Amino acid sequence: xxxxxYSKVDEYGFExxxxxxxxxxxxxxEKYMRTLVRRAQRWSTLKGKxxxxxNNKLRRFVRKGVPLDLxxxxxxxxxxxxxxxDASPANYYNIRKTQINNPALIExxxxxxxxxxxxxxxxxxxxxxxxxxxxxxxxxxHQNSEVGYCQGLNYITGLLLLVxxxxxxxxxxxxxxxxxxxxxxxxxxxxxxxxDLDVLDELVARFDVDIHRHIRKIGMPWAMVTxxxxxxxxxxxxxxxxxxxxxxxxxxxxxxxxxxxxxxxxKLHKTEILRTKELSELITCFKDMRNHKEVIDCHQFMxxxxxxxxxxTDNELQRLRIKYSKTQNQR
Amino acid sequence: MSSKDDEYDYLFKVVLIGDxxxxxxxxxSRFTRNEFNLESKSxxxxxxxxxxMKVDGKTIKAQIWDTAGQERYRAITAAYYRGAVGALLVYDxxxxxxxxxVERWLRELRDHADQNIVIMLVGNKSDxxxxxxxxxxxxxxxxERNGLSFIETSALDSxxxxxxxxxxxxxxxxxxxxxxxxxxxxGDTIRPQNYVSSVVSNTVLVIIEQLFNxxxxxxxxxxxxxxxxxxxxxxxx
Numbered sequence: 001x002x003x004x005x006y007s008k009v010d011e012y013g014f015e016x017x018x019x020x021x022x023x024x025x026x027x028x029x030e031k032y033m034r035t036l037v038r039r040a041q042r043w044s045t046l047k048g049k050x051x052x053x054x055n056n057k058l059r060r061f062v063r064k065g066v067p068l069d070l071x072x073x074x075x076x077x078x079x080x081x082x083x084x085x086d087a088s089p090a091n092y093y094n095i096r097k098t099q100i101n102n103p104a105l106i107e108x109x110x111x112x113x114x115x116x117x118x119x120x121x122x123x124x125x126x127x128x129x130x131x132x133x134x135x136x137x138x139x140x141x142h143q144n145s146e147v148g149y150c151q152g153l154n155y156i157t158g159l160l161l162l163v164x165x166x167x168x169x170x171x172x173x174x175x176x177x178x179x180x181x182x183x184x185x186x187x188x189x190x191x192x193x194x195x196d197l198d199v200l201d202e203l204v205a206r207f208d209v210d211i212h213r214h215i216r217k218i219g220m221p222w223a224m225v226t227x228x229x230x231x232x233x234x235x236x237x238x239x240x241x242x243x244x245x246x247x248x249x250x251x252x253x254x255x256x257x258x259x260x261x262x263x264x265x266x267k268l269h270k271t272e273i274l275r276t277k278e279l280s281e282l283i284t285c286f287k288d289m290r291n292h293k294e295v296i297d298c299h300q301f302m303x304x305x306x307x308x309x310x311x312x313t314d315n316e317l318q319r320l321r322i323k324y325s326k327t328q329n330q331r
Numbered sequence: 332m333s334s335k336d337d338e339y340d341y342l343f344k345v346v347l348i349g350d351x352x353x354x355x356x357x358x359x360s361r362f363t364r365n366e367f368n369l370e371s372k373s374x375x376x377x378x379x380x381x382x383x384m385k386v387d388g389k390t391i392k393a394q395i396w397d398t399a400g401q402e403r404y405r406a407i408t409a410a411y412y413r414g415a416v417g418a419l420l421v422y423d424x425x426x427x428x429x430x431x432x433v434e435r436w437l438r439e440l441r442d443h444a445d446q447n448i449v450i451m452l453v454g455n456k457s458d459x460x461x462x463x464x465x466x467x468x469x470x471x472x473x474x475e476r477n478g479l480s481f482i483e484t485s486a487l488d489s490x491x492x493x494x495x496x497x498x499x500x501x502x503x504x505x506x507x508x509x510x511x512x513x514x515x516x517x518g519d520t521i522r523p524q525n526y527v528s529s530v531v532s533n534t535v536l537v538i539i540e541q542l543f544n545x546x547x548x549x550x551x552x553x554x555x556x557x558x559x560x561x562x563x564x565x566x567x568x
Contacts, residue, residue, distance in 0.1 A: 108351065108401070111351060112351075115352075115370055115371060115372055116372070116373065117372075118368065118370035150401070151351065151375060151399055152375050154373065155375075188402075188403050189406055190404070190407060193406070193407065194406060194407065197407075219413075221410035223407040224376065224377045224410065224411070225376065227376035227377075227407060228375050228376045232375060283379065
């Protein structure tokens with residue numbers, strides 16, 4: 001990682017944004033490298049057949065970051081994608097072979113594959129990555145007719161492939177995310193997304209009334225700036241390292257992490273948000289969040305997401321989702 | 332943001348709509364930054380950019396909004412149309428299906444946008460001559476029948492991109508400025524937030540005026556203020 005510290009691309013092959021603060025990043029990396037080494041040591045102490053079985057210790061470990069080379073296996077275990085895979089009557093390659101036959105779906109996916117990470121050096125230099133992305137998306141689309149293909153899944157799949165370097169693992173992780181971990185964000189009427197946008201609105205109102213009032217006053221619908229939070233799980237929104245640290249926790253703890261991250265982002269940018277005077281300024285403020293010092297320092301950021309928003313329990317989230325799915329149905 | 336950027340006479344919000352992959356984002360980047368990416372990223376959520384243009388000596392700041400094209404995203408894009416005074420409805424001249432879907436996009440505008448929004452049909456990718464699947468005539472006839480203006484563009488080789496925006500902005504400006512001549516606002520310029528209502532009320536006035544000219548053609552708008560028109564209309568009804 002050290003040699004890429006000043007590179008124009010990040011550790012995962014993504015071009016850095018034009019206004020990227022290299023000095024700030026270098027300062028952070030110097031500190032973060034030590035964290036990574038320490039975490040790798042700690043993870044190496046986990047031993048035995050059940051070393052990735054969920055318990056409080058493993059959750060603490062995951063919150064502090066899964067080492068890159070362990071992400072595939074740890075994500076598969078803690079998300080129960082492995083269970084899904086083991087229970088499936090057909091293996092991935094059989095599903096892939098028999099399923100890809102709907103021309104309209106194939107066309108949609110073919111349009112998006114080259115438009116996913118055109119600026120990522122891995123996708124540029126390794127053609128098989130695009131082929132794998134197509135395979136995963138097409139196989140997923142054909143075995144889940146309720147979702148089919150939803151724009152945004154291409155970004156998730158692309159990043160899964162970069163991290164796991166394995167088509168089959170990427171498929172099962174995508175499947176467990178869309179079908180088990182996340183509510184119905186990607187289905188054809190995006191019902192789960194509409195509900196969670198309302199849930200977010202209520203959580204922001206409870207959490208910081210000034211910010212909520214300001215955003216209401218300007219008249220910004222949450223969908224404008226937070227669709228990518230829910231649909232792409234912060235991919236293309238935050239720096240890659242921060243995104244992967246968030247994904248570690250989403251695979252372990254589920255979709256409430258999205259709200260923790262969202263509320264933390266909003267709180268960290270309170271001054272900037274309240275300073276905006278009109279819609280385009282407010283949207284720009286949200287887009288610039290990726291350059292915030294406290295967002296780039298992903299280790300501190302991950303500590304903050306479990307501190308700043310206070311308690312968000314599964315039960316409470318469930319209650320809010322039921323409440324807003326009722327109001328959605330009435331609309 | 333520099334203050335220079337913020338100096339303008341009018342701010343118009345224009346939305347780009349149309350199927351996924353027709354080139355909306357590249358039209359936006361070609362117009363606002365003179366950039367084109369053969370493989371630009373698929374748009375999720377909303378993007379926007381601005382560029383100022385001169386129309387009739389006035390500075391028009393165009394705020395162009397770009398959205399996801401996939402049909403399911405219409406569940407959340409209704410809010411993008413709020414305040415829009417213009418729409419570029421884009422299809423790909425090399426993909427007939429994207430042209431067939433224009434009707435669906437028109438319905439979408441009818442349902443969510445201001446009823447007086449100025450719509451321009453844009454056949455993009457005109458550089459793909461050898462792959463053309465929609466003839467210019469066919470699209471032109473459709474546009475005329477539906478009261479839309481029409482242009483073919485290529486974001487790749489820049490053909491007609493500035494022209495498309497120039498045309499729609501001029502058309503919007505014409506409507507807004509006509510309204511100003513008839514019914515001058517307090518002060519010299521219209522505040523940005525008033526544009527939508529200007530366009531709406533203006534169009535209503537134009538309709539009344541046309542109806543009126545039709546029935547009582549001795550009157551000419553050059554000599555009467557709108558108040559007089561309304562008064563005459565009222566007593567004649």
